[in-house]
Amino acid sequence: MNGRIDLLNDTIWARELTAGELERARRGLSERTFSRGSYVCHRGDKLDYWTGVVTGLVKISAISVTGKAMTFAGIGAGGWFGEGSVLKDEPRRYDLVALGDTRLALLSRPVFMWLYENSVGFNRYLVRQLNERMGQFIATIEYDRILSPKARVARHLSWLFNPVLYPDAGSAIEIGQEELGLLAALSRPVVSKSLQALEAEGLLSVEHGRIVVHDLDKLRDYEEE
Numbered sequence: 240m241n242g243r244i245d246l247l248n249d250t251i252w253a254r255e256l257t258a259g260e261l262e263r264a265r266r267g268l269s270e271r272t273f274s275r276g277s278y279v280c281h282r283g284d285k286l287d288y289w290t291g292v293v294t295g296l297v298k299i300s301a302i303s304v305t306g307k308a309m310t311f312a313g314i315g316a317g318g319w320f321g322e323g324s325v326l327k328d329e330p331r332r333y334d335l336v337a338l339g340d341t342r343l344a345l346l347s348r349p350v351f352m353w354l355y356e357n358s359v360g361f362n363r364y365l366v367r368q369l370n371e372r373m374g375q376f377i378a379t380i381e382y383d384r385i386l387s388p389k390a391r392v393a394r395h396l397s398w399l400f401n402p403v404l405y406p407d408a409g410s411a412i413e414i415g416q417e418e419l420g421l422l423a424a425l426s427r428p429v430v431s432k433s434l435q436a437l438e439a440e441g442l443l444s445v446e447h448g449r450i451v452v453h454d455l456d457k458l459r460d461y462e463e464e
Contacts, residue, residue, distance in 0.1 A: 252361060272342050286335075288345035292343060297314040371401065392423050
């Protein structure tokens, strides 16, 4: 069995396809690996692939004209992203950086567009993913305004384990406190203090460059009393 078949068998949206659609997808699938800290693409680059994380973690970020770094999302194992840029056939409006050694699956734009135009199952998956992601972004705005820093850290961490967006995330993720702070719009010292408190409550364990989650449900619904 070749690598492309292995990749497709491990891909969540492939379960929605017919046999003929699977064969078409298989012909358009490839893979690449990126070392920790390397760029998958820069803002303004054209990346003619719909992209999935097989292993590792990818940061979607940008730097403002004043030099301020902004992190929009972290994409974990099983997650697929970039469908908007592929659909609009436009350059990426953000940087993509591998936060750890990362293996990516790449579906070529011609095959992506063929599935988009012909596959009911593929479109069903896209709608489900876009709906989940939109809900997450709306929640980000709400929670950043009403929750305490500790609760924001808990919620943002839980989103990296979203079973719809990142079905292969498992129970641990390689992410530094600085990167988690960028996701939650909090300073590293505040994130460190919050993680210590959440660890004391038994919800997670903090290791060097790695966080192990023990109670995802409580992190997802975490609120200050």
